[in-house]
Amino acid sequence: MKKYIVAGLLVWLPLAITVWVLSWLLGLMDGVFSWVLGISQHLLPAGAETSIERLREMPGLGMLVVVLMLLATGVFVTNMFGQWWVRQYHQLMSRIPIVKSIYNSVRQVSDTLFSSSGNAFREAVLVQYPHQGSWTIAFVTGKPGGEVARQLDGEHLSLYVPTTPNPTSGFFLIMPRASVRSLGMSVDEALKYIISMGVVAPPDSAAPRPRPEGADPDRAG
Template identity: 75%
Template sequence: MKKYLIAGLLTWLPLAITVWVLLWVLGLMNGMFGTVLSVTQAVFPASAREGLEQLRTIPGLGVLVMVVAMLLTGVFVTNIFGQWWVRQWDTLLTRIPIVKSIYSSVKQVSDTLFSSSGNAFREAVLVQYPRQGSWTIAFVTGKPGGEVAAKLPGEHVSLYVPTTPNPTSGFFLMVARDQVTPLGMSVDEALKYIISMGVVAPPASASASGTSLPEEADPNRRG
């Protein structure tokens, strides 16, 4: 019985989690559509509010409207006129107390993670963590800057070390560049490896076949 229960669980669990994530995304988009609709109803006269309320009952309309809105927004902000409006909007929000701290932080993180010119999560590496001789997979998120970079000797990289099986939480490290070992696997393959707790190992790539782990310094070794 135990064997059959585990086999059934392993069959249905990936599908159940996938459906749960999709339902969460759909619920979030429908919630955003509902908020926009409520604001719109407050602007229109009472005679038109009843017709707008009927839009809530149409299945999938909220998701469709939000996807179209994001596409149109992307088209708008990629031209010169749209970029000027984005700069004005950013300037306005960065002058509002409390709001500027939250907005600026979220914008910097989102620009780093999702911008095509950024280098976040573009490279998977091996690093010794949490102690010497213990290796884990990490992702390069950039290089230290400002006062931190001035205090660090030599070249360092910023790393994100995800936890398993939930990679959305993890640790932020700044490590010397020569202490990390680049991997030939893609970021997607590395994430699968982490989420599966090492069960789903990606195939060894040709570029990584000649890459070896850095040797630790042996105080008893004579040159």
């Protein structure tokens, strides 16, 4: 009985989680759409309230409107005139106390993660964490800079160690380059490996990436 229940769970669980995530995204977009309609009710004539309520009840319309709004915004900000407005908007948000700290932090992270020229996760590597002899997968996010780089001797890397099974939270580490072992797997394969808690192992690469310069294959850390 237990074997059959587990087998059925393995079939339905991925589908259930996929449906749950899509439902959550749809609800989020519908919430944004409802918020826009709520503002519209105060701007439009009183007779338009009935039409607005009908739009609010249409399933999936919120997702369509939000996607079109994002598309239109993207088209607008990619031309010279739109870029000028974006710069003015950023300057305005950067002058508001308290708001500027949150806004600038989120903007820097989002620019790094979603920008087409960005390189948030450059490669998957193997490091000893949280103690000597215990290994985990991390992602290279860059190199230390500014005052932090001046305080360190030798070449170091900035690493992100995600938690399992939720990789959106994790730890930021700065480690010597010689303590990092490069992996041949792609970033996507490494994420699947982490999310599955090591169950879904990526295929062994026939041509692994070269180890970082100065790395000792027998000693790391």
